[in-house]
Amino acid sequence: MAVQAHILVVEDEDALATLLQYNLEKEGYDVAVASDGEEGLLKVDERMPDLLVLDWMLPKVSGIEICRRLRNRPDTRNLPIIMLTARGEESDRVRGLDMGADDYLTKPFSTVELAARIRAVLRRIRPGLADDAITHGDIVMDRVAHRVRRGGSEVHLGPTEFRLLDHLMQHPRRVFSREQLLDAVWGSDVYVEARTVDVHVGRLRKALSIGDGPNPIRTVRSAGYSLDLEA
Structure with missing residues (x-):
């Protein structure tokens, strides 16, 4: 990212907090974690995040109370907040949004969806931090317009091929196995056969x-695929 956004994750489930930190750092964000409401408020004071990922049910101070307090402070009134919760009732969602949350995800959710929501909130509220365009060689991807150009010519991609290229462009020359691409593009909670990756890579390669000239999508025998214009 041109400017690395700082994200604070306040989540008391250690395994989930670790998973979120790993995946958001992989997306290019600078991530801090707090395991309860009090620690979360302290970390906001220590270093103002660009976005807060906040669990509803927290020890010491609840997520909804943190949201209320931050919205009442002049320095944090406009801090983007995405709430995570096991509460799926519409009345709870409305309450969370009424308290000032910018978006709301109900557990269980995929980290792919959370990353997309974070990009959308940053794009809307902190556009300077939204990683809207990325380039590798002569390939330019505009995430806002959902357009790709190569050598100045328009490249027409379906939604899955677009997400696949997005992931590969964030990690050029890195080789990904089918399973890693399934996890990154489709999400770990969705069952898709590994062979499906080959089909979508084939479509992307053709597009x-x-x-x-050499194709930028390289097949590495018995290892996977990578984006490598210099191969």
Whole structure:
């Protein structure tokens, strides 16, 4: 990212907090974690985050109370907040949004969806921090317009091929196995056969081909795929 957004995750489930930190750092964010409401408020005071991922049910100070307090302070009134909760009732969602949350995810959720929600909130509220366009070689991806160009020519991609290219462009020259791509593009909570990756990689490769030149999507035998324009 051009400017690395600082995200604070306040979540008392250690396994989930670790998973969120790992996946958000993989997305290019600078991530801090707090395990209860009091620690969360202290970390906000120590270093103002660009966005807060906040669990509803927390020890010491609840997420909804943190949201209320931050909205009442002039320095944190406009801090983007995404709430996480096991509460799925519509009245609870409305209450969370009424308290000032910018968005709301009900557990269980996929980390792919959370990353998309974070991008959307940052784009809307802190546009300077939204990683809207990325480039690798002669490939340019505009996430807002959902458009891809290669060598100045428009490349037409379906939604899955777009997400696949997005992931590969964030990690150029890195080789990903089918299973890693399934997890990153489809989400770990969705069952899709590994062979499906081959189909979508084939479509992406065809869309990116220019004449007889080398294709940027490289197959690494018995390992997986990578985006490598220099191969």
